[in-house]
Amino acid sequence: EIVMTQSPATLSMSPGDRATLSCRASQSVSSNLAWYQQKPGQAPRLLIYGASTRATGIPARFSGSVSGTEFTLAISSLQSEDFAVYYCQQYNNWPLTFGGGTKVEIK
Amino acid sequence: EVQLVESGGGLVQPGGSQRLSCAASGFTFSSYAMSWVRQAPGKGLEWVSAISGGGGSTYFADSVKGRFTMSRDTSKNTLFLQMNSLRAEDTAVYYCAKVGAGWVHDYWGQGTLVTVSS
Numbered sequence: 001e002i003v004m005t006q007s008p009a010t011l012s013m014s015p016g017d018r019a020t021l022s023c024r025a026s027q028s029v030s031s032n033l034a035w036y037q038q039k040p041g042q043a044p045r046l047l048i049y050g051a052s053t054r055a056t057g058i059p060a061r062f063s064g065s066v067s068g069t070e071f072t073l074a075i076s077s078l079q080s081e082d083f084a085v086y087y088c089q090q091y092n093n094w095p096l097t098f099g100g101g102t103k104v105e106i107k
Numbered sequence: 108e109v110q111l112v113e114s115g116g117g118l119v120q121p122g123g124s125q126r127l128s129c130a131a132s133g134f135t136f137s138s139y140a141m142s143w144v145r146q147a148p149g150k151g152l153e154w155v156s157a158i159s160g161g162g163g164s165t166y167f168a169d170s171v172k173g174r175f176t177m178s179r180d181t182s183k184n185t186l187f188l189q190m191n192s193l194r195a196e197d198t199a200v201y202y203c204a205k206v207g208a209g210w211v212h213d214y215w216g217q218g219t220l221v222t223v224s225s
Binding site: 044087 | 153212215218
């Protein structure tokens, strides 16, 4: 099973800051990596797939990148609605696996 | 508009069974794979199972293999998760999700809570 490790567990930021979230795969997943956002009491929402392709309707301030097995989700300028938990998910191998999540909280 | 509505959650005793349903609309149901993903209270996301568009292939996490089965009724645009031999650690909100490109979950339902407790 491919283990997805997200860091940090919590990111304390201010509105307008740039946030950088990391997700590392225990082995190669190619670019088969997605990012999701989840707000309290809500279902997850797809943000990014293919490591760097924004899903429909996702603002341009969200971007994804990859270097080897290290994936990054960047939020260029945090808006109030961006404070949430973010999960990565690999879909290169069975079983599909999620990272443990990064909570972006207001500082 | 894609809509996924789960039902069937509730309180069940350890060792018991529960059947979850997910009613889908707004897309050609038979053309897309589907997944179940769960989230234990206060915890992260855990993929549980997936089924191909035609229903011929199913996939399961090791934690539920042999206890859960997944099926779909394309005539009713409904997805099912049959859960047997339930354990306390199966307590979670269960989400059904539509699979888009690859095995990416592009739309999610609001979830249904399953509580396994005596």
